[in-house]
Amino acid sequence: MDLNQVSYHYPQQPTLLNEISATIPVGHILSIIGPNGAGKSTLLKLMAGILQPSGGEVDLDGQPISSIPRKQLATKVAVVSQQNDIFDDMKVIDVVKTGRLAHHSLLATISDAEVAKYIQATHLTSLAQRPLSSLSGGQRQRVWLASALAQDPTYLLLDEPTTYLDIHYQAELMGILKQLNEQKHITIIMVIHDINQAFKISDVLWLVKRGEVVKVGKPEECYDRELLANIFETNIQIVDVPHYGKYIVEIPETQAES
Numbered sequence: 418m419d420l421n422q423v424s425y426h427y428p429q430q431p432t433l434l435n436e437i438s439a440t441i442p443v444g445h446i447l448s449i450i451g452p453n454g455a456g457k458s459t460l461l462k463l464m465a466g467i468l469q470p471s472g473g474e475v476d477l478d479g480q481p482i483s484s485i486p487r488k489q490l491a492t493k494v495a496v497v498s499q500q501n502d503i504f505d506d507m508k509v510i511d512v513v514k515t516g517r518l519a520h521h522s523l524l525a526t527i528s529d530a531e532v533a534k535y536i537q538a539t540h541l542t543s544l545a546q547r548p549l550s551s552l553s554g555g556q557r558q559r560v561w562l563a564s565a566l567a568q569d570p571t572y573l574l575l576d577e578p579t580t581y582l583d584i585h586y587q588a589e590l591m592g593i594l595k596q597l598n599e600q601k602h603i604t605i606i607m608v609i610h611d612i613n614q615a616f617k618i619s620d621v622l623w624l625v626k627r628g629e630v631v632k633v634g635k636p637e638e639c640y641d642r643e644l645l646a647n648i649f650e651t652n653i654q655i656v657d658v659p660h661y662g663k664y665i666v667e668i669p670e671t672q673a674e675s
């Protein structure tokens with residue numbers, strides 16, 4: 418996927434993103450990180466073809482996303498969304514199946530074996546027959562992921578996938594994403610607030626501030642205290658944790674000074 422001088426402004430708003438150019442290599446895990454309101458979700462929506470750039474183009478396999486018919490785009494790009502309570506009465510297994518509808522006719526089917534594969538990959542086997550409404554937030558999150566996988570995409574886009582998850586589920590979800598990336602070579606693009614998870618799982622990071630991609634780099638290139646402090650406008654320390662490696666912590670100024 419290529420961003421060619423992509424600009425964007427919301428209607429009647431000033432320019433938010435200004436001529437962003439970047440390439441996301443196939444098979445990479447990219448995390449977009451930065452403070453609230455920086456433009457991360459907007460960038461993700463442009464990459465998903467949900468929003469159209471005000472200037473420039475997002476290209477997929479050399480073709481502008483805007484020119485790719487919706488159903489064809491759905492064979493390549495899946496967005497993990499989580500706001501859908503219209504599925505509440507449906508069984509998990511049936512919600513997962515609906516993922517395939519994105520790029521097939523309503524009469525199209527997905528084989529039971531394939532559904533089972535996605536359910537297994539997202540650790541939902543024991544919950545498959547339960548109604549969605551009976552699941553916890555973290556379990557639901559995995560259902561949305563399984564449903565997106567049923568689209569069989571090349572690119573999986575996620576907006577803050579760990580927001581409602583406790584640390585156990587966060588780690589589990591990250592493990593699932595890593596496995597999908599390694600085994601199925603799905604390119605993963607996510608907006609994520611947990612910077613340590615982002616640094617751990619990603620091949621490349623985009624650090625975004627006020628609509629600008631300030632830094633593109635591998636995690637090891639972004640363990641830069643000053644850079645991170647500048648992006649998040651807070652005091653950052655990078656500490657070494659035994660058996661883990663570098664860990665980024667935010668230390669409020671008042672404590673740092675004492």
Ligand SMILES: Nc1ncnc2c1ncn2[C@@H]1O[C@H](COP(=O)(O)OP(=O)(O)OP(=O)(O)O)[C@@H](O)[C@H]1O
Pocket residue numbers: 427428430433451452453454455456457458459460608
């Ligand atoms: N539909 C909209 N109409 C007008 N302005 C919008 C709209 N959606 C977002 N914005 C504005 O665009 C800016 C960037 O929003 P965006 O959601 O992309 O930021 P973000 O980096 O994902 O933030 P967060 O971390 O808080 O989710 C913000 O100032 C926001 O208020």
